[in-house]
Amino acid sequence: MYKIVKRRQLAPSIVLFEVEAPEVAKKVEPGQFVIVRHDEKGERIPLTVMDFDRIRGTITIVVQDVGYSSAIINQTQEGSAFLDFVGPLGVPTEIEKYGTVVCIGGGLGIAPVFPIARGLKEAGNQVISVLGSRSAELLILEEEMCSVSHEVVIATNDGSAGVQGFVTDGLAHILQQGKKIDAVWAIGPIVMMKAVAEFTRPLGIKTIVSMNPIMVDGTGMCGACRVSVGTETKFACVDGPEFDGHLVDFDLAMKRLEYFKDEENRARARLQCSHEGGNH
């Protein structure tokens, strides 16, 4: 069992958990993920790591309630525990000195961008972060991102914080200032990552995205997490989760995420029934 030492509600439906997993904490690097299973009947859910503390022996993850299993995870209270917590999985981010880098986080994607921005800053890069969300209410980890960036640009769809628009508008804003960008990290919904990749493609700026496809084991065994990258099929769990954004087939990735939608709706309906029955 893996004890939850801290639970913090970051926004409606978004929860931060700090979890005791000393051996994972000793090895994890930015860009890697863990697999969490809440209970005996639970799914194995892949979650990219937001933070780690090698001395306290903890890993921090941020979870958005988007389906049955994430809803169950988010109801877990401080002091209780997750049944399984496996990691660190995937290939770490290639942190080196690039020059000026832009770290883009959209919605929940801000969480996995945080350790990457920190790592890039520590490696001597000039770090500009772009944070995007639908509204100010859903914007998470602003303070944390400020602490690991030289400059932060915020974009919300409704304009309730920062500039009104999308993260690509934030990116355009940086370019208008005449800054030369050497590399971009973009993590968030697939549509956002695709938009960023299309934006940077004609500019020839190296753009790394982090894919979060359907997964089961997370160790290369099942092949559910196939991502089409250039002419090759890659497994996000062992070859990624980070890939060259200019080579990823985002349209296919989006369609693959739809595969279990009906089942997801069935499971969610069941969750609502049990709410009405007062089981929670």
Place this chain on the structure above:
Amino acid sequence: MREKIARHDMPCQDPVTRARNFEEVALGYSEETAIAEAKRCLQCKKSLCVTGCPVEVQIPEFIRRIAEGDFAAAGEVLKQKNSLPAVCGRVCPQESQCESKCVLGIKDEPVAIGRLERFAADYQLARGKSKVTIPAPSGKRIAIIGGGPAGLTCAGDLAKSGHAVTVFEALHVAGGVLMYGIPQFRLPKEVVQSEIENLRDMGVEIKVDYVVGKITSVDELMATGYDAVFLGTGAGLPNFMGIPGENLNGVYSANEFLTRTNLMKAYRFPDYATPVKVGKRVAVLGAGNVAMDSARTSLRLGAEEVYIVYRRSRTEMPARHEEVEHAEEEGVQLMLLTNPTRISGDERSWVHSMTCLCHELGEPDESGRRSPVAIPGSEFELAVDTVIVAIGQGPNPLVTKSTPGLELNKRGNIIVDQETMETSKPGVFAGGDIVTGAATVILAMGAGKKAAAAINDYLKNK
């Protein structure tokens, strides 16, 4: 004098009923049938059957105990050599191993050794724990990487020698392919877990959720005081055909399809949270045991038409005879000498058909089997909404990649000394699918056993 009697069939669930449930297909011998079958054994002085068993079970001896009605003693005899007899009694290809050597088989049918093994092992499991005598500690520590058949067998044998054994398992439960691959209806998971419980009683420590190659490395384990390491990481990297359309929705690797269903119990969705989806018309590519398991699982999940699509003919099918027989009885259709060339989907990228090419058998290839040759112009469309790719697995690279000094072959399998199973890295042994490529449970167990003996010798001389 031995009574002249025919080999006893094992009762099975009726095919129509069982094709729609996940209960075990084969129901096992009754005590009376077991005794009657055991009495068929000639008790040969020179027991050829034992030479056909990769773990050298003392076959005539355990069968004699059954014939005498001393079932518990039969179980004890099995356990001396085999850490997982209830598993082997169900999934070993006995027809090409012990039973193929049975003298009775020359003129008649061989003794049903596998069914008797299952009977005696189940008897013992049902009676609860047998007395475990834990030997005096040797003071040596051994790390086993991978809790599948090879690793568990190696662990059991080493624990019997008094070593402190830790099994590191990547998944949330030990058992490897016995848990994620082989379906409940062929090998109930409760049986696997009871066998693993016995290993724990012998003092074997099992650490789950532990991905060696990520959370730690083989070198680090050796540095923290393990005297030897056994690598039994298996064939955990699914092969795909490399044809267009393989990333469409509705195409699974057999590993994914079976892992969802078996390990994650998706057949009990939504009570269990992991879903699995099967359409009405399913094509399974390949004709090994994994393909048969996938096809039969598809039926049980509600598929209406299930095809095994295989490019060679029936004689070349690698699956156990019994699996093919059971699959056909249940309604699985064999589409032989047929090979897919493309999978096509609709506008949502969901599979709707597969283009296939008919073949005929040509000259034998390097495997000795007649190789299939495409018939020009024989292309046809097969309407399917689910495709399950069961054409084998490669070695999982997580451990081998993170272990410098480990010699691998071109395919990425670990090279070992065939006698000792020792790798190019001193103190590191390996066995099972990670060495041989995807093979059977019992061959992996045989390798685990051989490695355990070699590790014992290695530790004595260390």
